[in-house]
Amino acid sequence: MKFALIMGASGDIGGAIAQDLAKAGWSLYLHCHSDFTSVERQAKVYQKNYPKQDFFTLQLDMMNEAELPLFLESIFQLDAVIFASGFTHYHLLTETTALEMDQMWQVHVKTPILLVQSLQTKLAASGNGRIVFISSVYGEVGSAMEVLYSTTKGAQLAFVKAYSKEVISLGITVNAISPGAIATKMNQDFAEAELDWLNEEIPAGRMGTTTEISFWVQQLLEPLSQYMTGQSLVISGGWLK
Numbered sequence: 001m002k003f004a005l006i007m008g009a010s011g012d013i014g015g016a017i018a019q020d021l022a023k024a025g026w027s028l029y030l031h032c033h034s035d036f037t038s039v040e041r042q043a044k045v046y047q048k049n050y051p052k053q054d055f056f057t058l059q060l061d062m063m064n065e066a067e068l069p070l071f072l073e074s075i076f077q078l079d080a081v082i083f084a085s086g087f088t089h090y091h092l093l094t095e096t097t098a099l100e101m102d103q104m105w106q107v108h109v110k111t112p113i114l115l116v117q118s119l120q121t122k123l124a125a126s127g128n129g130r131i132v133f134i135s136s137v138y139g140e141v142g143s144a145m146e147v148l149y150s151t152t153k154g155a156q157l158a159f160v161k162a163y164s165k166e167v168i169s170l171g172i173t174v175n176a177i178s179p180g181a182i183a184t185k186m187n188q189d190f191a192e193a194e195l196d197w198l199n200e201e202i203p204a205g206r207m208g209t210t211t212e213i214s215f216w217v218q219q220l221l222e223p224l225s226q227y228m229t230g231q232s233l234v235i236s237g238g239w240l241k
Helices: 012-023 036-049 065-073 098-126 137-141 147-170 192-201 210-221
Strands: 003-007 027-032 055-059 080-083 130-134 173-179 232-235
Touching: 003 012, 003 098, 012 027, 012 036, 012 210, 027 036, 036 055, 065 098, 080 098, 098 130, 098 147, 130 147, 130 210, 137 147, 137 173, 137 232, 147 173, 173 210, 210 232
Parallel strands: 003 027, 003 080, 027 055, 080 130, 130 173, 173 232
Antiparallel strands: none
């Protein structure tokens, strides 16, 4: 049986990944920060639909390193880790506080790296270990008004490139998916005129869906993806790339 840990399973993209992996036969560790109701509901549905698989709900504040040891004790067999947690602040760099910088770095970079350090042995034991970061097209090209978000997403991509070289000999691949504009709660507050402008800017003429991101996660987890590592797949409908 294959086990995947999905960090941020309560989010739109994380939830879509969980749904598709459960359907594909994966057992899952479903992580959330505060929306425990979401992952609990998912686990109940998956357990009913896929009774031969296992589904566990885990809670962790990724800004609190003191919670990590207990969190890690709950993870046994592991074949894949998907980092789908994330958030942004939309304002100028001069308006960004030191606390916001620390929080952005902690959630997008430091805590994921601490988790990977501790989980490497389990992933190596799999023989087909997979690490996937849900990064952002902004990590590739940068964005005004989201400088810290772009910076930390870029740091994820740098980590993927470097760490992948350390662990490929252990049978672990490390890749990223860099979505463009995806229809999620993060952009549901956009005004209609803003959405119209954005859709016009995207060569595909629309925002992407969460399942279009989940699809590529599944491909990276396949055994035949063993020769692909240290890469970032930009899934943006041609936008900004």
